[in-house]
């Protein structure tokens with residue numbers, strides 16, 4: 357009998373994973389893995405720190421199963437084909453979906469940037485162009501569909517625009533793959549993804565502080581369930597990533613049967629989140645014009661003039677404080693107060709402050725205005741009460757309904773409380789606001805600190821997908837660090 361060609365130790369390792377031939381008993385490792393996967397898909401309990409460790413490898417593939425109990429695909433009420441709906445009542449921050457990618461192509465940034473290896477594919481028939489990870493994803497998915505014809509029916513349900521996919525996928529008894537269809541699905545439903553949203557968040561913060569713009573993602577994946585989620589500027593859930601796992605959390609309380617929406621163009625900057633440029637891309641790529649309350653209100657009432665002067669003045673003051681040529685030089689506090697007085701005297705202020713109430717839509721520019729004011733008051737070492745008022749007003753402009761005492765209206769004594777009664781749009785800046793609120797409440801009312809921290813952790817989990825690492829990242833920053841964060845986040 358010939359010697360086995362595979363060295364013994366490799367053969368044993370292989371058997372440990374796949375089980376020995378002829379042995380009906382699975383190996384302990386296989387049993388443990390399948391138990392882990394079953395527990396994940398049934399309970400949604402994941403060991404997130406271990407997932408981060410796995411995602412450090414290249415490619416960042418994470419050995420986890422999909423949890424999807426709180427969601428299902430149904431016909432969209434918005435007449436946009438299918439959509440993803442809740443199957444139960446959920447609270448803001450709850451895990452809705454943790455999905456393993458159907459296909460995932462890793463393309464590290466340096467590699468994808470090299471001009472001699474751009475990774476570009478163009479299909480003139482379907483007017484589809486794929487770059488970087490997308491091009492690799494195509495090859496990977498074609499291979500996967502060819503070897504696993506049973507997933508073809510799942511693939512057929514994914515959105516492919518106007519393209520008419522080939523119906524008969526068996527020719528002469530052999531399964532075939534409609535490569536044009538795969539390319540179209542990737543172009544419309546593939547998602548660019550960072551190695552992890554947590555790492556990406558940290559890079560973004562550094563880039564913003566240095567004034568660098570955020571590059572796009574070169575890695576790309578296809579998550580079949582999440583790809584059914586339709587766009588709305590006013591999202592009710594947020595996606596994040598750990599390697600090839602997509603994590604979806606509710607950003608507000610939802611009832612059973614609610615359709616889920618996220619913003620296809622959610623970005624770090626509040627203003628960019630709702631930009632006209634994003635609208636045009638939405639129409640160009642998906643042939644869809646968003647008609648959410650936010651978009652219709654803005655198209656009827658162009659409000660730019662409302663906030664130009666107040667925001668310009670706020671920018672002027674924060675630049676004076678933070679872009680000063682030398683930190684050693686003292687910025688004149690009375691100059692800052694005099695500019696602040698000018699801001700308070702602007703006639704646009706009342707309309708700017710009440711825009712979100714009058715039109716019942718979030719107004720990210722008003723939020724920026726209030727956060728700018730809050731950071732200036734921190735710098736001036738004004739009372740924590742005035743800082744808290746501006747931070748809370750900033751959240752209210754994004755649609756949050758928060759009952760918070762203190763700050764107390766003059767002459768009114770109310771028992772201490774901090775309750776988020778209704779959640780607004782969870783843009784990236786909301787995390788910075790909660791970070792600042794934690795510091796403010798240390799002085800203002802330490803009794804409320806656990807409540808504020810609890811909400812802060814929930815916001816953190818919406819952004820990163822989990823809150824296990826919140827204790828490391830979501831530390832209480834110094835006032836200076838917080839203002840810098842807000843200043844950088846406002847762009």
Ligand SMILES: [Zn+2]
Nearest residue numbers: 589646648651
């Ligand atoms: Zn919209």
